[in-house]
Amino acid sequence: MKLVSRVSFFFLAALAMILLGNSLLIYGAARGYLTERFDEQLETALQTLVAAVEVEDDDVKWEPSDHTVMLGADRGGDEIRWIVVGDDGRVLDQSRNLTPSDAAWLMARQSTSTGDRANWKFLQQDLSAPNPKPLVERTPLEQSHVTIVVARDFARLWGLLRLLALVLVVLPILCWLVAAVLGRWFVGRAIDPVRMMAQDLRQIRSDDTQARLTVAETNDELQELGQSFNELLDTIFLAYERQRQFAGDAAHQLRTPLTILQGHAELALRRTRSSEEYRQTLSIVQEEVLRLNRTVETLLRLARPDEESMLTPTQEVDLCEWLHQDLTKWSCHVRRTDIQVNCESPLICETRPDLLEQILEILMTNAMKYSPPGSEIRVNGFRSGSECVLEVADRGQGIATEDLSAIFDPFYRTRAARHSGERGEGLGLALAQRLAGSLNARLECESQPGKGSTFRVRLPP
Numbered sequence: 465m466k467l468v469s470r471v472s473f474f475f476l477a478a479l480a481m482i483l484l485g486n487s488l489l490i491y492g493a494a495r496g497y498l499t500e501r502f503d504e505q506l507e508t509a510l511q512t513l514v515a516a517v518e519v520e521d522d523d524v525k526w527e528p529s530d531h532t533v534m535l536g537a538d539r540g541g542d543e544i545r546w547i548v549v550g551d552d553g554r555v556l557d558q559s560r561n562l563t564p565s566d567a568a569w570l571m572a573r574q575s576t577s578t579g580d581r582a583n584w585k586f587l588q589q590d591l592s593a594p595n596p597k598p599l600v601e602r603t604p605l606e607q608s609h610v611t612i613v614v615a616r617d618f619a620r621l622w623g624l625l626r627l628l629a630l631v632l633v634v635l636p637i638l639c640w641l642v643a644a645v646l647g648r649w650f651v652g653r654a655i656d657p658v659r660m661m662a663q664d665l666r667q668i669r670s671d672d673t674q675a676r677l678t679v680a681e682t683n684d685e686l687q688e689l690g691q692s693f694n695e696l697l698d699t700i701f702l703a704y705e706r707q708r709q710f711a712g713d714a715a716h717q718l719r720t721p722l723t724i725l726q727g728h729a730e731l732a733l734r735r736t737r738s739s740e741e742y743r744q745t746l747s748i749v750q751e752e753v754l755r756l757n758r759t760v761e762t763l764l765r766l767a768r769p770d771e772e773s774m775l776t777p778t779q780e781v782d783l784c785e786w787l788h789q790d791l792t793k794w795s796c797h798v799r800r801t802d803i804q805v806n807c808e809s810p811l812i813c814e815t816r817p818d819l820l821e822q823i824l825e826i827l828m829t830n831a832m833k834y835s836p837p838g839s840e841i842r843v844n845g846f847r848s849g850s851e852c853v854l855e856v857a858d859r860g861q862g863i864a865t866e867d868l869s870a871i872f873d874p875f876y877r878t879r880a881a882r883h884s885g886e887r888g889e890g891l892g893l894a895l896a897q898r899l900a901g902s903l904n905a906r907l908e909c910e911s912q913p914g915k916g917s918t919f920r921v922r923l924p925p
Contacts, residue, residue: 467655467658468648468651468652468655471651471655472644472647472648472651475643475647475651476640476643476644476647479640479643479647480640483636483639483640484636486636487632487633487636490628490632491625491628491629491632494625494628495625495628498621498624498625499621502585502616502618502621503585505544505616506544506585506587506614506616507587509535509536509544509546509614509616510546510587510589510612510614512531512532512535513532513535513546513548513612513614514589514591514612515529515531516528516529516531516532517548517591517610517612519591519592519593520593521593521594521595522593522594522595522596522597523593523596523597523602523606523607523608524591524592524593524596524606524607524608524609524610525605525606525607526548526550526556526557526605526607526610528557532557535559536559536560536561536562537559537560537561538561543561543616544559544614544615544616545558545559545561545562545566545570545614545615545616546558546559546562546612546613546614546615547559547562547567547570547571547612547613548610548611548612549571549610549611549612549613550607550610551607551608551609551610552607553571555567555571556607556610570613570615583617583618583619583622584615584616584617584618585615585616585618586613586614586615587613587614587615588611588612588613588614589611589612590609590610590611590612591609591610591611591612592608592609592610593607593608593609596608596609655686656680657679657680657682657686657687657690658686658689660677660678660680661677661678661679661689661690661693664676664677664678665677665693668697675697676694676697677690677693677694677697678690679691679694722756725749725752725753725756728745728748728749728752729749731745732745777816778814778815778816779814779815779816779817780812780813780814781812781813781814781815781817781820782809782810782811782812783807783811783812783813783845783852783854783923784807784808784809784810784811784845785809785810786817786820787805787807787824787843787845787854788805788807790821790824791803791805791843794828797832798837799832799837799841802832802837802838802839802840802841803828803841803843804840804841804842804843805842805843805844806842806843806844806845807844807845807846808845808846808847811845811846811847811852812852813852813923813924813925814924814925815903815905815923816902816903819899819902819903820854820903820921820923822895822896822899823854823896823899823900823907823921824843824854824856824921826892826893826895826896827856827896827919827921828841828843828856829892830892830893830919831856831857831858831860831917832858833886834858834860834861834881834884834886834917835858835859835860835861835916836859836860839858839859839860839916840858840859841856841857841858841859842855842856842857842858843855843856844857848922850924850925851922851923851924851925852922852923852925853920853921853922853923854920854921854923855918855919855920855921856918856919857916857917857918857919858916858917858918859915859916860916860917861880861884861913861914861916862880862911862912862913862914862915862916862917863878863880863909863911863913863917864878864879864880864913867879868909868911871893871909872893872894872896872897872907873890873894874890874891874894875890875891875894876890876894877890880913893907900921903923904924905921905922905923905924906921906922907919907920907921907922908920908922
């Protein structure tokens with residue numbers, strides 16, 4: 465079932481329940497009111513007739529009044545009919561609208577309490593003298609008891625109720641049908657942006673990185689949904705483009721050492737060589753294998769999700785103390801005397817020392833690679849506001865301004881680095897930035913061509 469149908473069904477079902485409940489409520493209230501009025505009028509007529517009877521201790525007399533004369537004067541089908549019967553079965557009085565057949569029928573009703581007119585309602589009351597006179601002593605107007613019977617036809621009442629029921633059925637159905645047509649049209653218009661987005665999504669190809677959804681200016685949640693989809697597509701296509709470029713660059717970088725390995729292997733197999741030549745060839749092969757291994761390891765670490773780098777727990781570290789301990793591994797390096805350390809102790813922060821160590825190693829390696837021997841390499845630690853800053857500065861060739869925005873991209877090497885003769889894959893700074901992100905830190909670079917570069921790792925407090 466489509467979304468339009470589901471929403472319309474829910475809307476129409478709710479509307480049908482509301483209309484049905486409203487109709488039942490109106491019909492019930494109207495029926496109760498009309499029936500109550502019907503009974504009240506019949507009871508009032510009976511009491512009016514009873515008031516016209518004079519009941520004494522020894523006899524009962526019927527004395528009609530103006531009210532009783534007017535009661536039942538009209539001959540409408542639903543008007544009240546009444547009859548007063550004496551103790552001898554003689555009709556003492558009756559309403560003007562009472563026909564002979566109705567009079568006979570009411571007489572039968574009075575005597576047997578039954579009748580064949582099911583759509584009539586009757587009320588009857590007997591009035592008797594407590595100590596009636598003997599029959600011989602009574603005048604023609606005196607009775608020992610009097611029976612009053614009133615009746616009314618409720619066929620008209622039921623007719624009105626049936627008409628009301630018909631109106632309460634037909635009118636809600638018409639309203640429901642109109643609401644069904646208009647509601648489906650309105651719902652269809654409301655979700656048109658969803659249809660447009662679905663159609664656009666079906667037409668987007670994996671190689672079309674510029675395709676985006678058409679977002680209607682509805683100023684509602686659907687517009688927000690479309691914009692969120694487009695933002696997601698931006699992220700996906702950006703990741704896809706980076707992955708494609710990354711794969712191409714990785715293939716290019718892996719091809720170089722593999723070509724060198726293949727070339728040396730082919731040269732070694734062309735003719736028999738001395739053991740010294742084989743040793744030299746194997747040394748070159750070993751160097752290229754190590755280079756290839758480093759490249760593959762770095763690629764794997766860059767491809768690993770950030771969450772895997774978050775497995776090691778953080779700990780409170782004094783950066784100054786940690787920095788002096790970590791730099792001892794450079795004590796055997798030929799440029800050990802060029803390293804100058806300056807740190808404001810104590811410098812406490814929450815971090816992951818193993819990841820920070822890898823970042824520092826990458827920055828130190830680059831500083832030694834791209835600065836001349838004998839030039840100073842400064843490693844500083846200090847606090848800037850609430851952040852702890854670890855800084856590595858060299859006096860090397862520096863980085864051009866146009867290259868600063870790309871130095872953290874995988875496999876990117878500046879023109880100066882490529883012409884320096886130093887071998888590299890362009891993966892170190894990309895990995896350092898990835899590790900800094902795992903530490904919730906920021907890796908920044910300031911550089912001037914010919915004056916050196918400064919890299920700063922800004923750690924959160």
